[in-house]
Amino acid sequence: MTSAGFNVTSSLTLVGFSSLSGHSSLLFFVFLLLYLFVLFSDSLVIYIICSQRALHRPMFAFVASVLLNSLTVSTLVYPKLLSDLLLSGSGLVQVSWTLCLCQGFFVSSLGAASFMLLSTMAFDRYLSICHPMHYAVLVTPAKVVLMLLLCWMLPLILGVVSTLLVSRLPLCRAQLNRVYCDIYSIVSLSCGGAEAQLSGIYGLLNTAVIIFLPAAFVLFSYARILFICLRRSRSFSSKALQTCLPHLLVFFNYSISVCLDLLLRRLQSNRESDSTLITSILMMLVPTVLNPVVYGLKLKEVFTHVKRLLRCGRDS
Secondary structure (H helix, E strand, C coil): CCCCCECCCCEEEEHHHHHCHHHHHHHHHHHHHHHHHHHHHHHHHHHHHHHCHHHCCHHHHHHHHHHHHHHHHHHHHHHHHHHHHHHCCCCCEEEEHHHHHHHHHHHHHHHHHHHHHHHHHHHHHHHHHHCHHHHHHHCCHHHHHHHHHHHHHHHHHHHHHHHHHHHCCCECCCEECCCCCCHHHHHCCECCCHHHHHHHHHHHHHHHHHHHHHHHHHHHHHHHHHHHHHHCCHHHHHHHHHHHHHHHHHHHHHHHHHHHHHHHHHHHCCCCCHHHHHHHHHHHHHHHHHHHHHHHHHCHHHHHHHHHHHHHHHHC
16 A cells, blocks of 8 residues: 555456446347357458459558458457456456556557558558659558558557556555446556656647557648649549548547547546447447448458358359
8 A cells, every 4th residue: 555545456447348338248148149240241251352463552452451450450459358248247347557558559559550541541542642643652562561660560669658657556446337348448547646647648649649640640631632633534533532431430539430439438527427438439449340331342352252241152
């Protein structure tokens, strides 16, 4: 025990399950079906992109990376959620401090990587549509690999620093009103003080660099694409906007989920509420479920191969 509070070195309690305990059996099967759908659909689209030489282009490499990112987050969250639902007879779930930190690190880092990937995808579409004569020179396979590494490594490095700062915080509470751990929620359990302020400031800077700057770049890129399309022929504009629409849908999907979560956290501060629990679930469910649907149905090249593959499966 310290003057500031106590350090939780053994476990935290995920009290969000208390709101779900009366429907745990039903929710278990719902989340299980959703997880199986995400596994199948993400894997199917990634397989099609990797196996079809016609899709070995930068745009589809970024699509596969976004889906791989989504698949990884799902694998980090869904199995733990399913096991917790099975064991949450009392409505409360205990999670070790180390496991909570690890889950928070990966969820936060991979979530930030999604925004980086979407901004890189917007940059790729901008060069393809606005500078088609120089596209092959500007976007080479080597540069695509470097951009993908940057999109994953930068959030992971910043996430390591954030996790190390949070791991040093003295905590005054040990209950999270969520169904999974994330770094911001762990910071909300702290007793305050200089270390908590440092973590808060670093978190704001991290959010600005990893989320708001890429989001602003995405909006700028697509605004430029729209401006170019308005000056070109109708057929050119239709084709360009058709390739951009899936990326925009996924971007707004992520952005709305994150903004709702951040807004509700700020409005409710440290108060526990069912709305924060609902947004934590929606932030996990909506992007992971909709991403493969959007890319599988809205990208014509991918959808053509999906239909062909499923038709062959039925015929055999």
